[in-house]
Amino acid sequence: MDIAGLASPDEEYESEMDLLIGPLLERKGAYGYDTFTLAEGLRSSFRYRRVEEARYDQRALIAESERDPRCKIRMCETLSELNQAIEAMRKSGKNPPTRVEDH
Numbered sequence: 001m002d003i004a005g006l007a008s009p010d011e012e013y014e015s016e017m018d019l020l021i022g023p024l025l026e027r028k029g030a031y032g033y034d035t036f037t038l039a040e041g042l043r044s045s046f047r048y049r050r051v052e053e054a055r056y057d058q059r060a061l062i063a064e065s066e067r068d069p070r071c072k073i074r075m076c077e078t079l080s081e082l083n084q085a086i087e088a089m090r091k092s093g094k095n096p097p098t099r100v101e102d103h
Contacts, residue, residue, distance in 0.1 A: 018072045018089065019065055022082040024054050033058050036086050038093065 022034040030047035031054035045061075048054040065071045076082035 016070050016072060017068075018074065020074050020076060020082060020085050020089070021058065021062065022076050023078060024051060024058060025079065026051075034082065035061070036082070036089070038089055042086065 017037055017039065020036040022036075024031055024033050027047070030049060031051045032045040032047045033054065034042055034044050036042050045054065045057060048057065062073060062075070065073050074085060076085055
């Protein structure tokens, strides 16, 4: 089977990916954060001994993801907000509802 022949090189296939990024958390003496996409599910970052290192890693992930126009990023400020957004994505198979800002 010729895989290269399945798609025309002129056709561009793009799929959007919604990325949820959770807050920095301390677990068992180390700091990290969780991410979620429908494709990959819930994943934990590397665990760092210092919160500054975990924050740097989180910011680097955000910067890298922002360069991809197909990636939609949503930062969750609390673990509860992350869990609610994950549940909403799983139920709908789409973007979680955006949080309404209090003015």
